[in-house]
Every structure is written in structure tokens, then in C-alpha cells.
Amino acid sequence: MADSVTAQARTGGRSGPRRKEEIFTAGLELLAEQGYDDFTVEGVAQRSGVNKTTIYRWWPSKSELLRDALLQSGTLAFDLPDTGSLTGDLVELAARVQELLAEPRTRAVVEAALVGAVRHPAMRELVTQFLEDRLGRHQPLFTRAVERGELPVGLDPALLVDAVAGALWIRLLVRRRPVPDDFTGQLVALLADGISAARERAGRRSG
Template identity: 90%
Template sequence: MGGGAAQARTGERSGPRRKEEIFAASLELLAGQGYDAFTIEGVALRSGVNKTTIYRWWPSKSELLRDALLHSGTLAFDLPDTGSLTGDLTELAVGVEGLLGEPEARAVVEAALVGAVRHPAMRELVTQFLEDRLGRHQPLFTRAVERGELPADLDPALLVDAVAGALWIRLLVRRRPVPDGFAAQLVALLADGIAAARER
């Protein structure tokens, strides 16, 4: 009985660690091989976790990739809280820039976007990822509304899309480096628009 309890506790402790290993292997395969060639068998081989265990947790590759995109630390960064909307948006831009500056994260983002163009299932995963990130950023905008910096009826997605989109286009499409002061300049332009919206 004692041995069984110890084994159960070990399983509980190893579960999150094993899942992170599976997530890491999943994103590495997505980045290296694309959505078409992505298989749970490949993830099992790369992660060293038995494929029956992976199938028990995720019955399909779409479900596995969804959780890998949402919960892996590869695509995560801290939510800023500088005390001002312009400060938070600037830090958000710096965070996106830093994320896309990491070769591993950049490769995952590129593979996901390419897959989204070709496959409805991958497109849905990217949509879920973006909605999840918008939800995680919501406290930033709630605080800004409470401070009177942002109109309550302004859609936060407009600001997130403007910040992230500018960096994605520059780094992933135009393949140009981000100059010093880019984030501050971008947010200054957005701040002018926000000020105009408050005066409506």
C-alpha cells in the first residue's frame, strides 16, 4: 500500500514535468517539420514519453498542439504592470520583440502561421492562441480604463493587433531588424489615437 501511494505521488510530481517535455517536443517538431509532418508518434520519439501516454492525454495532434501553444513556456512572457498604459504597451512591444528574437520561438510562430494558411485545423489553433493571449492581457486594459487612460468602449484587440502586428510584419515578413526606440515610437503613435478616442 505504501509503495502504491509513493508511486501515485511520483506520478503526480512527474506529470507536469512530462507534459512540459511533451510540449517542448511538439513545438520543436512543428517548427522543424510543419503541421503536415507532425505526428504524435514523432512527439513520443523526441520526448521519450510513451505514445500511449500521450494519446491518453491528447487523443489527436490538434489537441496536443493546442495545449502546447497555450501552455508551453516557449511562447510566454510576463504581463507588464508599469502603472501607465503607455508604459505597459511599450513593455508589451518589447516582450513581443524579445519573443520573436528567440530562434526557437520565432520558428514556432512562423510554422504556425504557415500551417494556418494551409490547414483549417491549424488556423483554428492559431485563433485560439491569439484569443488566449488577448484574455491574458485583459488586466492591462482594465487597469487603463480604471485610471481613465482608455475609453471603456475601445476594443483592446485593436491595440494588441497594432503592437504585435507591427512587430510581426517587420520581423517575420519584411525581415528587418527592430531599431532602438521602435517600441516607444509605435506606442506614441497609438497614444495619439487613444487621446483622440477619449475626446470623442
């Protein structure tokens, strides 16, 4: 995370904020088109119109550039739902992940990142950092659920996020099948049953 702050400081000059999103957009487009193997900073410079020496000054390596593109670009971002209930929030969360993966450009970025993560330790680290960052951004959703008594204290929210996102990734990216209208509702219902059982177990231990 400190490295990310450093990169932000590098882009804090007069031209940095104005061009940063253009560089990130170009980087994610090239990752989707070429994959991690053929991704180059020179290619990003050509696509974005920013001098490569400037990009290297801000991000000394392609992995650092891709890390900040994944973490800071609006391409993979969405607003956190707040429906007033955990099940409602999970349904909305699943729907927003589905919307991202349904968009061809975003889907291509996610696929390239996952393929690269399997083959390259550097890309695997980038994807891990991205997932940890998103889990941190989702934390308020689970904090509210604990406060409402819907989640037992100490339950790892990553289990729920991985279950929701993983089911959609498998359905859309691996099986290449459409998502039925009731898919997310059924998925969250299954998770809700598991959450209820975990809450009961936690209650028995505390009693």
C-alpha cells in the same frame, strides 16, 4: 476551453505533470522543424521519450496536443508589464514580444504556426485560440488603463494588441528587418494619438 481542462485532467496522473512540459517542448520543436503537415504524435513520442499510447491517451489528436502546447508551454509566455501608465505598458509589451521573436527557436514556432494557420483550418483554430487566450491574459493591463482614464470604456483592446504584435510580426517575420531602438516608442506614440482621439470622441458622446 473545456477541452483544455479535460486535457489537463488527463495529465493529472502521477507521471503527467512531470512529463507534460517535455512533451510540449518536443511538440513545439517538431512543429518549428517540420511544419504542421509533417507533425506527428509518433514524432513527439520519439523526441520526448514518452510512449505514444500514453500521449494518445492524453491527447487523442495532434491538434489537441498542439493546442495545449501553445496555450500551456512556457515557450511563448512572458510576465504582464505594470509600469503605471498605458503607454509604458504598451512599450514593455512590445519589447517582450520583440524578445520572443528575436529568439530563433521561438521565432521558428511562431512562423510555423502562422504558415500552418493559412493552410489548415485546424491550425488556424489553434492560433485563434492562442491569440484569444493571450488577449485574456493581457486584460488586466487594459482594465487598469480604463480605471486611470487612459482608455475609453468599450474600446476593444484587441485593436491595440493586434497593432503592437502585428507591426512586430511584419517587421521581423516578413520583412526580416531589425527593429530600431526607437521603433516601439514611435509605434506606441502613434497608437497613443489614436487613443486620445477615441477618448475625446467618447467624451463628446457622453456629454
